[in-house]
Amino acid sequence: MKKLFNLQWLSVLILALVLVGCGVKEDVKKEEASKEDQKVEETSYKVTDDRGVEVEFDAVPKTVVSLQPSNTEILFALGVGDKIVGATDFDTYPEEAQKIERVSDSVKFNSERILALNPDVVIAYTTGNDETLTALKGLEDAGIKVFAIQSATSFDDVYGDIQQISTVMGIEDKGEKLKKDIKAKIADVQAKVKDVEKLKNVYVEISPKPDIYTPASGTFQQEILKAANVNNVFADQQGWAKVSEEDVIARNPNVILTTVNYVEDPAAEIIARDGWNSITAIQNKAVYYIDTDISNRPGPRIGEAVELIAKAVYPELFK
Template structure:
């Protein structure tokens, strides 16, 4: 009986060890500042959220990030406060002004810049951030589902999808953007692939001429589908005529974060209807 109890106790201890959070390497930064909402999400995703000491006003996920010191929005950062905090690393994206980056670097603080533009880039960025934080890679938690989704939709209907990120003037995702990559990954065609630029603008007449089968707009418009469908260009599209106009959370639609999998699932469901 004692032998059985000992075996069970050992098994329990081994299982318990398996669920312990990964410990950072000895030279990992103890204090981290993130000046990009998507990178902030990644910091929490890889298990380094407890070391985050500063973030921007745009960083709104996960909810516990609200407790972290707000260092301003990306275009009005409290640079002196960032330097005063003396973080081991500052994580930024390409929106952060170069003069801010240079001032931080001149204070001897390490700065790492990220600019993920595709789903694959997001996964690579997750592993790079994990490495910087002295933690194991985490992208493998997302890769299998994303790969599975890609295979399931490989023979998709190639429906024409218009992802709108702004309405004045109408603006969409160009072919080299995350939004375009997500649409292609689920087996559809992105309207922006037919246009020039990273974030092409177009007229209502152009929207009507492109005649998308599916239209997705951000919820920040605070408009109902009934209101959106009244726009002159949209009203003439196949999407309007079939009722395939959808409203999606802005951050899921535009943010290259670990929640890209959630975004892909939503877009896949919409395209599959």
């Protein structure tokens, strides 16, 4: 009887242990689930865009639509270009960007196609005008997260864009490194041109005859020219200045740079212009084409843009 009692007692003990064990497992599961929920809450974050809108993300975006070439370049430079599922017709750099589906011509975008792609976020741009903001609101009303960035007009704006995008993508450390790399590139170029005693006078043409336009003060290009230690002959003007042939001839630049890429041999066209043969740059054939995407795009290649200008104007310092 005692043996039987011991066996019965042992069975009860084992059953109790099993039940307690199950209870412990349930408690562990609940605790783990709670930690997981807390982890999800911790990954939720907010970033303020250039409209002043606080955009909330429950998790780091896995798919992105980019509506501006410079922002696409930033995403690739940050190492997350593979997350882009929609881009503009002008997203040509890097080469991988050319394979992304086109959803915009950089002015208007295909809302239906963007909705069909259902990205985690649309990184858009804004110039502050009502038409752009209205179009973006249409995407938001349809349930798409939109993060709008104002078009950069200075190096600091570019650094700010990189910071914002890297925060949205949850890679702030990579954003900081990219900014440091760009600044180091610019500093390296400036070290080569800092001892130039007499700055060369430079004219930059972004639109040819008959409507000639040049970047003046208050433009992104002016900051590039200044960083390259050259004198913009139209720095006394503001914004995108329309100038006459007589204006250019009178200012007699030492070097002429053109970013025009839609005419055949733009440098040769400038050299051959009637009445321009009195200009020092024409006489010395110091007229050069500068890659329009690098020099006009406020993105992660601004260091290269400064180097392009400096090399064209002071080639002897880069041998």
